[in-house]
Amino acid sequence: MKEIKIFSPATVANVSCGFDVLGFCLNSVGDEMIVRKTQDKGIKITKIEGYDLPYDTNLNVAGVSAQALYDHANPDCGFEIEINKKIKPGSGIGSSSASAAGSVFAINELLGKPYNKTELTAFAMKGEAVASKSEHADNIAPALFGGFTLVKSLEPLEILQIPTPDALHAVIVHPKIEIKTSEARAILPKEIPLKDAITQWSNVGSLIHALHTKNYDLICKSLNDVVAEPYRSKLIPYFEKTKNAALEAGALGSGISGSGPSIFTLCKGVVSARKIETVIRSIYNKSDLEFDTYISKINYRGIKIID
Ligand code: HSE
Numbered sequence: 001m002k003e004i005k006i007f008s009p010a011t012v013a014n015v016s017c018g019f020d021v022l023g024f025c026l027n028s029v030g031d032e033m034i035v036r037k038t039q040d041k042g043i044k045i046t047k048i049e050g051y052d053l054p055y056d057t058n059l060n061v062a063g064v065s066a067q068a069l070y071d072h073a074n075p076d077c078g079f080e081i082e083i084n085k086k087i088k089p090g091s092g093i094g095s096s097s098a099s100a101a102g103s104v105f106a107i108n109e110l111l112g113k114p115y116n117k118t119e120l121t122a123f124a125m126k127g128e129a130v131a132s133k134s135e136h137a138d139n140i141a142p143a144l145f146g147g148f149t150l151v152k153s154l155e156p157l158e159i160l161q162i163p164t165p166d167a168l169h170a171v172i173v174h175p176k177i178e179i180k181t182s183e184a185r186a187i188l189p190k191e192i193p194l195k196d197a198i199t200q201w202s203n204v205g206s207l208i209h210a211l212h213t214k215n216y217d218l219i220c221k222s223l224n225d226v227v228a229e230p231y232r233s234k235l236i237p238y239f240e241k242t243k244n245a246a247l248e249a250g251a252l253g254s255g256i257s258g259s260g261p262s263i264f265t266l267c268k269g270v271v272s273a274r275k276i277e278t279v280i281r282s283i284y285n286k287s288d289l290e291f292d293t294y295i296s297k298i299n300y301r302g303i304k305i306i307d
Contacts, residue, residue, distance in 0.1 A: 238283055238287065
């Protein structure tokens with residue numbers, strides 16, 4: 001195989017209570033990438049469509065992660081990468097992770113899959129670090145593994161795949177303002193009170209249990225964040241209104257997607273998802289803000305080969 005085309009999906013990190021450890025994969029929005037083997041050695045980015053991003057391999061997240069894998073594998077060929085960027089950078093649904101994970105997934109396929117998904121996550125984190133100025137894997141892991149993932153530890157890197165109840169759907173609203181992950185991290189306190197830590201780890205534990213046991217009521221009770229949301233929600237126009245309206249319309253829970261500005265809502269079934277999407281759209285329609293909404297089942301597969 002000389003060339004591969006892939007779909008690299010958007011993802012939701014944190015999932016309210018799981019700051020930096022929990023994430024899930026979407027299937028209705030994602031980037032497309034073409035990666036091909038070349039005789040010339042090295043990594044080159046030859047085409048970028050959709051958004052204005054750097055072609056310099058050392059500055060582009062897809063380039064940095066590809067280079068990390070390439071340096072480790074030391075193959076006797078090179079690779080060129082084309083990116084059709086459909087996820088807006090800074091949207092909070094794992095735009096940089098989709099690029100970072102996509103390039104290493106594709107190169108690994110072209111090399112005959114020498115690396116497993118945990119190893120690919122480690123390479124992709126190098127790219128993610130360029131974009132967010134911190135190493136976290138809660139978007140990259142669900143992009144590569146699919147479904148819900150929990151980053152058990154970074155050193156050594158250990159990713160757990162968490163089962164996803166079948167009827168679970170996500171509704172995403174993306175108000176088109178940009179929030180840089182690095183800035184959204186900088187406003188968080190460095191320490192949290194023990195009382196809040198207890199609430200948070202109780203919610204993470206119960207959410208994982210609820211996903212395993214398909215307990216939608218418990219999912220609902222667990223989707224609370226007392227660590228990041230109180231600080232970050234102020235950056236997102238209509239956050240409280242959107243969250244409250246989604247809950248009133250029957251959502252299981254709603255919170256900031258990653259570092260924002262996108263807001264995710266989880267609900268049971270597509271009928272509920274459509275109702276919630278309508279309610280959310282009516283809030284943003286009354287504003288001057290441009291926005292997008294998406295409804296997505298949880299994507300069990302993660303990045304996939306297309307065409
Ligand atoms: N866990 C990261 C954060 C995700 O919230 O800063 C960034 O998308």
